[in-house]
Amino acid sequence: MLIKQVHIENNVTKKDILVADGKIKAISEHIDEKQADDVLDLDGKLVIPPFVDSHVHLDSTLTAGEPEWNESGTLFDGINIWSKRKQMLTQADVKNRAIKTLKKQASHGIQFVRSHVDVTDPTFTALKALLEVRAEVADFIDLQLVAFPQEGILSFPNGKELMEEAAKMGVDAIGGIPHYEFNQYYGRDSLTFLMNLAKKYNKLVDVHCDEIDDPNARNLEVLATLAYESGMKDKVTASHTVSLASVNDAYAYKLMRLLEMSQINMVANPLVNMHLGGRFDTYPKRRGLTRVKELLENHVNVSFGEDDVKDPWYPMGNGNMLDVLYVGILASGLMGYHQILDSYQLIGANGAKTLHVNDKYGIEVGKPASFLVFDTDNFYNELNERKTMLYSIKDGKVLVKNHPEMAETHLKLK
Numbered sequence: 001m002l003i004k005q006v007h008i009e010n011n012v013t014k015k016d017i018l019v020a021d022g023k024i025k026a027i028s029e030h031i032d033e034k035q036a037d038d039v040l041d042l043d044g045k046l047v048i049p050p051f052v053d054s055h056v057h058l059d060s061t062l063t064a065g066e067p068e069w070n071e072s073g074t075l076f077d078g079i080n081i082w083s084k085r086k087q088m089l090t091q092a093d094v095k096n097r098a099i100k101t102l103k104k105q106a107s108h109g110i111q112f113v114r115s116h117v118d119v120t121d122p123t124f125t126a127l128k129a130l131l132e133v134r135a136e137v138a139d140f141i142d143l144q145l146v147a148f149p150q151e152g153i154l155s156f157p158n159g160k161e162l163m164e165e166a167a168k169m170g171v172d173a174i175g176g177i178p179h180y181e182f183n184q185y186y187g188r189d190s191l192t193f194l195m196n197l198a199k200k201y202n203k204l205v206d207v208h209c210d211e212i213d214d215p216n217a218r219n220l221e222v223l224a225t226l227a228y229e230s231g232m233k234d235k236v237t238a239s240h241t242v243s244l245a246s247v248n249d250a251y252a253y254k255l256m257r258l259l260e261m262s263q264i265n266m267v268a269n270p271l272v273n274m275h276l277g278g279r280f281d282t283y284p285k286r287r288g289l290t291r292v293k294e295l296l297e298n299h300v301n302v303s304f305g306e307d308d309v310k311d312p313w314y315p316m317g318n319g320n321m322l323d324v325l326y327v328g329i330l331a332s333g334l335m336g337y338h339q340i341l342d343s344y345q346l347i348g349a350n351g352a353k354t355l356h357v358n359d360k361y362g363i364e365v366g367k368p369a370s371f372l373v374f375d376t377d378n379f380y381n382e383l384n385e386r387k388t389m390l391y392s393i394k395d396g397k398v399l400v401k402n403h404p405e406m407a408e409t410h411l412k413l414k
């Protein structure tokens with residue numbers, strides 16, 4: 001397949017991309033059409049790498065309102081409602097909902113997903129289901145699973161044993177929830193436990209860390225220290241870290257040094273953090289979104305996740321990372337022209353780095369031919385105008401093809 005005359009990642013000069021055997025064989029200003037069986041003339045269209053959702057919960061997806069709606073909008077009511085819904089799970093129920101959401105995500109250009117799976121359930125119903133889903137969707141989504149102890153490791157009966165069993169069952173990463181443990185000591189001990197578990201089973205780490213509007217939350221510095229001293233470094237991710245928006249500037253300044261040294265990845269979930277955040281404030285009211293701009297300025301890798309698609313924590317969501325990105329850069333003060341132009345990294349390359357999939361990510365000769373084509377010339381225009389995603393191509397195969405919008409309007413000047 002030969003793709004003609006596209007703007008690769010906002011590049012002003014148009015290029016051709018030659019694809020063969022699922023890989024990118026050549027990129028240059030002119031490639032002879034005789035080199036390919038089929039030619040896609042996409043003159044002037046934008047090509048970028050696929051989207052990455054680096055943080056979502058596929059076990060709870062599409063359960064909003066079951067058994068009740070989260071009317072308060074707090075994280076804690078979300079956890080309570082999920083705890084009831086969890087009793088009713090069957091493997092078929094989890095599989096159907098997860099696959100529905102993954103297909104929706106794929107239809108919007110997502111090709112890489114990291115999902116947390118609640119393992120504070122002695123039956124492991126959700127994990128068993130999602131391990132099957134991971135294999136079944138492999139042709140269109142590269143799915144990673146995190147063993148997530150939603151109700152705590154030290155604060156839930158047999159929490160440690162459940163985590164170890166989940167590690168053996170084949171998750172990709174080990175999770176945690178230190179701010180939800182009964183006390184700060186359990187929080188810290190849970191981090192030591194989960195880091196050792198990840199080392200023992202050679203897994204990545206992705207912890208729900210300090211997802212609370214508490215200026216005194218201090219689990220992130222513990223996780224970053226462990227990441228640094230264990231040498232696990234960029235294999236470790238801290239998700240949410242919303243307390244960073246509440247701590248004082250002197251503390252944040254001191255912490256940034258450790259975060260950079262530790263090479264830890266951070267994931268913010270703008271839609272959900274802003275929905276759940278500030279719920280105990282009157283005014284002034286916090287937004288609950290971590291310090292995205294400051295982290296990036298301190299060379300910390302940050303990506304955005306969707307977190308929820310219609311579940312007890314968030315009533316909305318449709319698998320489209322462009323919504324996450326738009327709200328995220330708006331709330332983070334990242335709307336300079338060039339920041340908008342480059343913002344797809346937050347739902348792209350930065351997420352790929354967190355997921356450790358760099359070997360198969362990026363538009364470079366020798367890498368898998370996986371990319372998106374949009375009906376516009378650069379990403380600033382795409383995020384603004386939301387032109388049609390014409391193609392999602394993975395390993396040289398067309399996963400999604402859309403036709404440009406053909407709206408008829410009758411807007412004549414007098």
Ligand code: 17E
Pocket residue numbers: 057075150177208211272307308313
């Ligand atoms: N569970 C949790 O602890 N935090 C969240 N944001 C979600 C589930 C979605």
Ligand code: FE2
Pocket residue numbers: 055056057116208239307
């Ligand atoms: Fe989450």
